[in-house]
Amino acid sequence: MKNILFFGDSLTAGYGLANVSLESLPAIIQSKIKTEGLPYHVINAGISGDTTSGGLARIDLLLHQPVDVFVLALGANDIIRGIPPQTTAKNLQAIVDKVKLAYSHAKMVLLGMELPGWIPGAFAASYRAVFAQVAQANQMAFVPFMLDGVAGVAHLNLRDGLHPTAAGYEVIAGNVWPVIRPLLAF
Numbered sequence: 001m002k003n004i005l006f007f008g009d010s011l012t013a014g015y016g017l018a019n020v021s022l023e024s025l026p027a028i029i030q031s032k033i034k035t036e037g038l039p040y041h042v043i044n045a046g047i048s049g050d051t052t053s054g055g056l057a058r059i060d061l062l063l064h065q066p067v068d069v070f071v072l073a074l075g076a077n078d079i080i081r082g083i084p085p086q087t088t089a090k091n092l093q094a095i096v097d098k099v100k101l102a103y104s105h106a107k108m109v110l111l112g113m114e115l116p117g118w119i120p121g122a123f124a125a126s127y128r129a130v131f132a133q134v135a136q137a138n139q140m141a142f143v144p145f146m147l148d149g150v151a152g153v154a155h156l157n158l159r160d161g162l163h164p165t166a167a168g169y170e171v172i173a174g175n176v177w178p179v180i181r182p183l184l185a186f
Helices: 025-036 052-062 076-081 085-102 122-137 166-183
Strands: 002-008 040-046 069-073 107-111 141-143
Touching: 002 025, 002 052, 025 040, 025 166, 052 085, 069 085, 069 166, 076 085, 085 107, 085 122, 107 122, 107 166, 122 141, 141 166
Parallel strands: 002 040, 002 069, 069 107, 107 141
Antiparallel strands: none
């Protein structure tokens, strides 16, 4: 059995869902894997509120187990907290470097994040660029905006407007699965 490590924040953890083990993004991907009979086990390593610096501080704790596919989904809380895009880029790269050092064969996926389209300016553009640059520099499979089709859609989000509902995660999985599936060799 091979491992897929989903490493992220509340969007990975499944914050606010009634049944994280069935409704979170990692759980939906695991269900798709099971349906196809693929020999992969999905590990949900999402921690609500985590930033890229928090992720960098905890990644070593997760590298004791084999990692065949690494899905990096951090950065949303950096944006919310106004952390400079350069810091986010540096932390994302350092996380990727640690995973590559431990598991050079691991296939890598980056789930990008964006500021809402109604926020103009250089800060928003800089964040958009960060994820694309890290993905390109590391030849990672890339989803430019993991919340595409969900962000700003009221019925696909919890009342806080930030976290997806179970239906929202189905849409997200529809964005992510076509990027992950080709990486799953047997």
